[in-house]
Amino acid sequence: MGTSILDGILSKNILNNNDIFVLEPNNNQRKFLKKKGVSVFENIAEINFKKLGIKALIFAVKPQILETVALEIKKYIYIKVPIISIVAGKRIKFYKKIFGKDSSIIRVMPNTPATYGMGISAIYHCNKTKKIHFQKTNKIFSAVGKVISVKKENEMDIITAISGSGPAYVFLFIENLIKSAINNGLDKKTAIELVKETFLGSSYMASISNKSAEELRIDVTSPGGVTEAALKEFNQNNILKNTIDKAINSAVKKSIILSK
């Protein structure tokens, strides 16, 4: 995810590569990042924050190691810089405990279509965040897709479950539609092409059309027709709706648990 954001920043010229410093312990990943023309470091001790004039930090590590990384970085920060984090679950209060109650913390929840500039990111900031820092964060994430602003921190758990994890649900549907097409006799290549283009076209249509998803679905469904036969199965005893509700509730709960 960090690499996708970096690519967006570079491709849209939001920052110069000279102004970007990446901390990356993975050797192969470091080699890969160096090719992008940014400065890459293996250890935090190699980074001279003052000399390099670092003005903001972006955390893009797994939640499980965030505390270790943040405590280490804290030793090297010489002034209060705004902290932007894409780490799922971790609350503003977690960062304040480490970096101080006056620190400026901005939480962002992006998603993987950001890799192709088609992501959606939700931003929530604390009451110490300056407008300029919020605007800059907005600009950074606009480079990899759309950005929305969130007023209540607990909405970030719902957003994580909907758009953060959402691509996985779509991929699951794509996977199973392909399998079903093959099971019914289509060759794999044809099945993949049909399903992928159907998702692409339908998402585009849902995105630009003035009609709601429900109206678009009704438009495709002739009474007594082929689509209706399939939808009857999805809707029997509200099976699809109930499964989606259960799955999302479970994801929201998990995001809340991870934040503790």
Ligand SMILES: NC(=O)c1ccc[n+]([C@@H]2O[C@H](COP(=O)([O-])OP(=O)(O)OC[C@H]3O[C@@H](n4cnc5c(N)ncnc54)[C@H](OP(=O)(O)O)[C@@H]3O)[C@@H](O)[C@H]2O)c1
């Ligand atoms: N993937 C998503 O769909 C998604 C969506 C929204 C938000 N997020 C959030 O984004 C964050 C990163 O997720 P990801 O999927 O991009 O994970 P990832 O692919 O594992 O990326 C994390 C990167 O951090 C590096 N790292 C490990 N220890 C480090 C340290 N001590 N200092 C600096 N860097 C270190 C990892 O290196 P190694 O490979 O050597 O471990 C890896 O390159 C997570 O907190 C996640 O909640 C992810």
